Amino acid sequence: MNYVSTRGGIAPVSLEVAMAAGLAPDGGLYVPQRVPVVELARPQATLAQTAQQVLAPYFAGSDLLGHLPQLCEAAFDFPAPLRALDGTDDYLLELFHGPTAAFKDYAARFLAGTLARLRRPADPTTTVLVATSGDTGAAVAAAFHRRPGFRVLVLYPDGRVSPRQAHVLGSFGDNVQAMRVDGSFDDCQRLVKQALVDASLRERLALTSANSISLGRLLPQIAYYAHAALDFHTRRGMPLDFIVPTGNLGNALACWLARRMGLPIGAIVLACNANDALPRYLDGGDYAPRATEATLANAMDVGAPSNFERLRWWHPDDAGLRAGLRAFRVDDAAIRDTIAGAPQRHGVVPCPHTAVGLRVLERLRAGGDAGNWAVVATAHPAKFEGVVEPLVGHAVEPPAALATALAQPAHAQALAADYAALREHLLRGVDA
Template sequence: MNFLSTRGQTPATSIDAALSAGLAPDGGLYVPESLPALPPQPAREDLADTAQAVLAPYFARSALRERLPELCRSAYAFAAPLRALSQPDDLLLELFHGPTAAFKDYAARFLAGALSALRAPDAPPTTIVVATSGDTGAAVAAAFHRRAGFRVLILYPDGRVSPRQAHGLGCWGDNVQACRVDGDFDDCQRLAKQALSDQALRAAVPLSSANSISLGRLLPQAAYYAHAAAQHHARSGTALNFIVPTGNLGNACAALVAQRMGLPIGEIRLATNANDTLPRYLDGADYAPQPTRATLANAMDVGAPSNYERLRYWFDGDASLRAAVHARSVDDDAITDTIRRAPQRHGIVPCPHTATGLRLLEDLRAQGDRRPWAVVATAHPAKFDSIVEPLVGHAVPPPRALAESLALPASASPLSADYAALRERLLASAG
C-alpha cells in the first residue's frame, strides 16, 4: 500500500517514509491510498492482538512487517477497558491507563518504537518537534525519553495548560526539552508545521513529528476503537456508537478509520469545547478557523484543527461530510455542570474533556436515543485537580505513574511565537 498527501503535490510513498517524515513535503498530511476492509474479526482479549490485526494491512510492505507484533505488545501494554456507567447502554471507553494518563500514550509509544526500528544505526539524531495543547507533549516525552538517536522539543502555550499538565511536560530532562510559547496552541502548531516544512532546516537538522498530523499517530489510535467495538458486538450482537471529545480531530479521524475498515461501529459523534470551528462548519457555515479560546477542556483548545484536511480528503464535498459527521460544542458552564453531576448521574468523576462527551450523551438520552453509546474518556481527572476537585467535593488521587512524574522537578524555557526563534533554537541544538 502507498500513502498520499492530502494536498496531492507529493509522490506516493511507503509507510516507512511517511512515518519518518511526519508531514508531507507539500505541507499536507499523509493518508493511505485506500482504507482496507477487514474481514469479520473475532473479539480478542488482548488489545495488542487487535492492534496487530488492524495495522497489518498498512505494514504489509514495510520493513517493520515482521516486528509489528513486538511493536504492538510494547505500545498496547496497558488496557483500554470498556466499562458500564450507571444507566443501561451508557458506556465509557477508558483510555487513560498509560504512563501519562491520557489516550495519546498508545500511539506515541507505537510511533517511538517504529521510528527507533527504522533508524539507521549511524544516522544523526532526529529531533521530534511536537506542539501540544496539554497531553500530547507528555505522551511523546514519555515514549521517547532516553531513547537513543532522538531528541524531543515540546511547544506548549504558556498559561493555557493545567499546572499538572505543565509539570508533565517539563519533568523529563535528558533528551527532552519543553518550551512555553507566548501564544496559543494554534501558534505552537503553526511553528511546528513551519519547521517541518522548512527543507533547508531539515537538511541541517533531521526532524520529524509526533503530533496527530503524523500517520504514526493516526493509524495506531484506530486499534482501541476496533477492540471496544468487537468486544461489544461479541457480547450484544449490536454495533457500538462512539462520542469522541476532540480538538485537533486526530482521535476522531482514527475512529472513522476503524469504522471504514468494517469494524462493528455505528454512529460517531464529536464533542468540542467552545472552540466551535468544526460544529459551525458541519451545521452549514463556511469552514472558517477562529482564534483559539481558552477553556476548561484545554487539551481541545484548537481553533484551526489540522486533521480537518484528512476529513475533507475522505469525503466527496461538504454535503457528504456533513451527512456523515456530526459535532456539537459544549461551553465551560455545561462542562462545569456535567462534572458536578457526574458522580450521581454516571457513577464516575470525569476530566473536563470527557465531560463534553458525557454532555452529548445526556442530550441524546433526553431526545429518546436508546442505542448503546460509548463516551471516550481521554484523560484521567487527576490531571485537572484544580478544576475537578472543587466541583466534586473531594480529592482525586493520581494514578501511580502520574504521581511519580509529579514528584520530579520540572522546568520549561520561554519561547516567542516567532518562527525565527524556533529555527534558531533547533539549529543550536544540532550544533
C-alpha cells in the same frame, strides 16, 4: 500499501517515508492510498493482538510488517476497558490507564517504537518536534524519554495547560525539553508545521513530528476503537456508537477510519468545547477556523483542527462528509455542571474533556436518542485537580505514574511565538 499527500504535490511514498517525515514536503498530511477493509468477527484475546490485526494492512509491503507484533505488544500493554456507566446502558471507553494518564500514550509509544526500528546506527540524532495543548506532549516525551538517537522538543501554550500538565511536561529532562510558548496551541502548531516544511532546516537537521498530523500517531488509534466495538458486537450483536471529545480531530478520525474499515461501529458524534469550527461546519456552515478560545477542556482548545484536511480528502463533497458525522458544542458552564453531577448521574469523576462527551450523551438521551453510546474518556481527572476537585468536593488521587512525575523537579524554557526564534533554538549546536 503506499501513501500520498492530501495536497497532491508528491508521488506516492512508502510507509517508512511517511512515518519518518511527519508532514509531506508539499505541506499536506500523509494518507493511505486506500482504506483497507478487514474481516474480524470478534476481538482478539488482547488489545495488542487486535491492534496487530487491524494495522497489518497498512504495513503491507513494508519491512516493518515483521516487527508489527513487537511494536503492538510494547505500545498496547495497558488496558482500554469499556466500562458500563451506573444504572444505564451507556459506556465509557477508558483510555487513560497509560504512563501519562491520557489516550495519547498508546499512539505515542507506537510511533516511538516504529521510528526506533527505522533508525540505522550511523543516522544523526532525530529531533521530534511536537505541539501540545496539554496531553500530547507528555505522552510523546514519555515514549521517547532516554531513547538513544532522539531528542524531543515540546511546545505548549504558556498558561493554557493545567498546572499538573505543565509540571509533567517539564519533568523529564535528559533528551526532552519543554518550551512554554507565548501564544495559543494554534501558534505552537503553526511553528511546528513551519519547521517541518523548511527545506533548508531539514538539510541540517533530522526532523519529524509526533503530533496527530503524523501518520504514526493516527493509525494506532484505530486499534482501541476496533477492540471495543468488536467486544460489544460479540456480546450484544449490535454496532457500538461513539461520542469522541475532539480538538485536533485525530482521535475522532481514527474512529471514523475504523468504521470505514468495516468494523462494527455505528454513529460517531464529535464532542467539542467552545472552539466550535467543527460543529458549525457539520451543521451546514462554512469551515471557518477562528482564533483559539481558552476553555476548561484545554487539550481540545484548537481553533483550526489539522486533521480536517484528511477528513476532507476522503470525501468528494461537503454533503457526504456531513452525512457521516455530527458535532456538538459544550461551553464551560456546562462542563462544570457535568463534572459536578457525574458522580451521581454516571458513577464516575470525569476530566473536563470526558465531561464534554458526557454532556453530549445527556443531550442525546434527553432528545430520545436510543443509540448504543460509548463516551471516550480521554484523560484521568487527577490531571485537572484545580477544576475537578472543587466541583466534586473531594481530592482525586493521581495514578502512580502521574504521581511519580509530579514528584520530579520541572523546568520549561520561554519561547516567543516566532518561527525565527524556534529555528535558532533548533539549530543551536548542530554545526558546532
